[in-house]
Amino acid sequence: DTGVSQNPRHKITKRGQNVTFRCDPISEHNRLYWYRQTLGQGPEFLTYFQNEAQLEKSRLLSDRFSAERPKGSFSTLEIQRTEQGDSAMYLCASSPGRASSGNTIYFGEGSWLTVV
Amino acid sequence: AQSVTQPDIHITVSEGASLELRCNYSYGATPYLFWYVQSPGQGLQLLLKYFSGDTLVQGIKGFEAEFKRSQSSFNLRKPSVHWSDAAEYFCAVDVSGNTGKLIFGQGTTLQVKP
Numbered sequence: 001d002t003g004v005s006q007n008p009r010h011k012i013t014k015r016g017q018n019v020t021f022r023c024d025p026i027s028e029h030n031r032l033y034w035y036r037q038t039l040g041q042g043p044e045f046l047t048y049f050q051n052e053a054q055l056e057k058s059r060l061l062s063d064r065f066s067a068e069r070p071k072g073s074f075s076t077l078e079i080q081r082t083e084q085g086d087s088a089m090y091l092c093a094s095s096p097g098r099a100s101s102g103n104t105i106y107f108g109e110g111s112w113l114t115v116v
Numbered sequence: 117a118q119s120v121t122q123p124d125i126h127i128t129v130s131e132g133a134s135l136e137l138r139c140n141y142s143y144g145a146t147p148y149l150f151w152y153v154q155s156p157g158q159g160l161q162l163l164l165k166y167f168s169g170d171t172l173v174q175g176i177k178g179f180e181a182e183f184k185r186s187q188s189s190f191n192l193r194k195p196s197v198h199w200s201d202a203a204e205y206f207c208a209v210d211v212s213g214n215t216g217k218l219i220f221g222q223g224t225t226l227q228v229k230p
Contacts, residue, residue, distance in 0.1 A: 004159075031216055042120075042206050042220030043160070056217065091159060095216045103214045107152070109159040 002026070004108035006092050012114045013082055020078045021111045025094030032075050033093040033105065034067055036060065043091055049075060050097065082115045089113070118143045118211040122221035129197050130229045137192040137224050139207030148210035149190040150218065151181055155203045163205075166190065167214075177201070202228045 005024040013019050025032045030051050035043035046065070047057045051072035061067075064082075069075040079086055089110040095103050119142045129135055141147055148167050152160040164175025171183040181192045190207060204225050208218040 006159075033216055035218075040222075042208070042223050043218070044220070045217050048216060056212075056215075093216070097216075103148070103210070103216050104162065104165055105150070105210075105216045105218065106162060107160040112157075 004092055004094050004106055006090075006108040006111045008111060009109065010112045010114075012116060015084060015115050016081055018078060018080045019082060019113060020076050021090055021092075021113075023075045023077070023092030023094075023108060025074070025092070026106060029094035029096050029106075030072065031095045031097040031103070032069055033095070034075070034077050035091040035093065035107075037089045037091055037110070038087075046077075046090075079113070082113075084115045087113055087115045118209065118219055120207055120209050120219050120221040122205075122207055122224050124224050125222065126225045126227070128227040128229060131199050132196050135192075135194045135197045135201070135226070137205050137207075137226070139190045139192065139221060141188050141190065141207075141209045143188075143209055143211055147190075148214055149181075149183060150208040150210070151175065151179070151190075151192050152206045152208060153177075153203045154206065154223075160206065163192070197226075197228055199228045199230065202226055 033048040034046040037043040049069040064080045067077045091110045093105045093107040095105045121140045150165045151163040163179050166183045204223045206223045207221045
């Protein structure tokens with residue numbers, strides 16, 4: 001079990017540029033989540049997938065944000081036309097999705113985004 | 117609206133002393149509750165979870181938490197704190213029927229004095 005893997009770990013970009021983050025979940029976890037965390041705050045839910053289907057999106061996820069999970073394995077989170085307010089840590093998490101035994105969510109190390 | 121409150125933003129304890137971090141939630145149904153720990157610049161590590169059954173749950177690193185439905189609380193405890201426990205601690209509630217959509221508290225920063 002290698003854990004949830006995210007890359008890049010850090011990204012500095014100029015305002016207006018596009019960025020993409022990748023997340024590789026724990027093997028055989030069918031649920032994958034994206035959260036955003038700003039300094040001094042707890043993480044906030046953005047979206048989640050059950051296999052390749054995106055089942056829910058938060059109102060925090062503006063139309064500049066898009067997430068995909070092709071083939072139900074890794075996922076990407078793309079932010080278009082970045083703004084300074086997008087600066088945050090983007091956390092990916094995965095879970096087995098088994099309601100009977102509890103749906104424990106495991107987080108990755110996060111991807112820091114700084115928009116200058 | 118569902119919410120999680122961690123009343124203490126910052127706590128300082130001496131090494132070897134006991135610790136209790138408070139967490140209160142507002143949620144109408146049976147909650148699924150979690151405590152996570154985060155070191156600076158790192159992701160979140162799961163300490164423990166409560167889904168059902170025994171209301172006193174044991175976690176990693178010597179932590180435990182007790183679910184009290186009457187008080188809507190899920191406080192985290194450790195009998196003897198180590199310097200390596202200095203970190204930020206987050207309480208979280210799954211508010212959508214075990215889907216993994218978590219609402220987090222604002223976090224409590226723990227400082228450990230030598």
